[in-house]
Amino acid sequence: MGTNNETIRDDPLYIGLRQPRVGLEEATQFMDKFMAAVAEAFPDAVIQHEDFYSEAAFGFLDRYKEAYRMFNDDVQGVAKEMMNFFTMQGLTEDEARERFWLIDTKGLITSTRTDVVNGKIASHKKYFIRTDTEGKEYPSLESVIDYVKPTALVGLSTTFGAFSESAIRRMAELNEMSIIFPLSNPTSKCELAFSDALKWTNGRVLFASGSPYPPQEYAGKYREPGQGNNFLVFPGIGFGALQSQARRITDGMITASAISLSEALTPEEKEKGLLYPRLDRIREVSARVAAGVVKKAQEDGVDRNETLRGLDIDALTEEMRKAQWWP
Known part of the structure; x- marks a missing residue:
């Protein structure tokens, strides 16, 4: 469908249409x-x-x-998916949505912001428009942190260094343990480096990034960052959908993949404070994720593979392992 990137478009190895991207x-x-x-x-x-x-x-x-x-x-792995976990804990959808504050290049998205009033806000942002700011605008991350006093920052900006030192130090003042997930990748677009997160929070941070960062020694302790990248779940989502012969992929199946990922942590990984399983276990983890997806497909009534019905999660995981391709 073309590309607006002229450098790529003019590259002799480009195999797409040599024209601007279509509307x-x-x-x-x-x-x-x-x-x-x-x-x-x-x-x-x-x-x-x-x-x-x-x-x-x-x-x-x-x-x-x-x-x-x-x-x-x-799309399905970020804000709306995080909301699902709030509703699973008993909150209503509105109560869950109130706990999210969406910030873009113009600041906090509010009902009184000029682009919102003029109807020029992107459609996918409308769900999180704030209506409770009494006409006040918050144009920077730092101003939003002062106003909201959040416990967590999730970065999806693809802007290197978007989580400034002042913002992170303010998070450390507000929280005994800040949750900071700069998820943009590659590293050149990541909002915050792991070393800076440790330094600016005095080590009081639960950190995961979309790009890999090496372990760091801080205050005499070996700290290993998590890599919060969707490659930990999307192979299992597709594999689980195939193995269950699902007619479609439900929102519940996406949620199940995240729950299964958290359950795939070993006691040793938990002891070391890891938030995600280690990458050298990716095949094992993918089998566990796929099993969770299959189980949810069955519960949602969209599966067609009757041979997997009635199996518990451990048995399903074993079936997924058997079905994996080994080079």
Whole structure:
């Protein structure tokens, strides 16, 4: 569908259309035909959408998720997914949403902000518009931290250094243990380096980044950062959908992948304070995630593989291991 990046477009190895990226309407027409053609030619395929720009990614997910076996781990793995865990603990959707404060390049998204008033705010941001700021605007991360006094920062900005020293030090003043997840990748786009997080919080931080950072020694202790990257779950989501022969991929199956990931931590990893399983266990972890996805597909009534029904999670995990391809 083309690209607006002229450097890539002019590269002799570029295999896409050598033209500017088409608009959303034309892209949607193409995707309608593409999704239908893939489903007809490969009825058992699981389709993963990857790296569409935001408006297209959200629009395509809403358009196709009920009709096809598809998912978008970038979209389904962040804010709305985190909200699901709040509602699982008994909060209403509105109560959960109130605990999220969405910040973009213009600051906190509020109902009185100029682009919101003029109807120019991106559609995928509307869900988190704040209506309780009494007309006040908060244009910077630091001003939002002072106003909200949050316990956690999650970075998805793809802006290197977006979590400033002053912002992180303020988080450390507000919290005994700050939760800081700079999830943008690669490292050149990460909001905060692990070494700076340790230094600016005096080591009082639960840290995970989208890009890998090496372990650090701080205050005489060996600290190992987590890598909060969706590659820990999306192989298991697709694999679980295939093995269960799911008719579609439900929101519950996405949530189950995250729960299964947390359950995959070993006692030794927990003892060392790791937030995610180590990467050298990725095959084992993927089997456990896939088993959780299969189980949820069964509970949601979208599975078609009757041979896996009635198995507990350990037995399902073993079945997933057997089905994995080994080179």
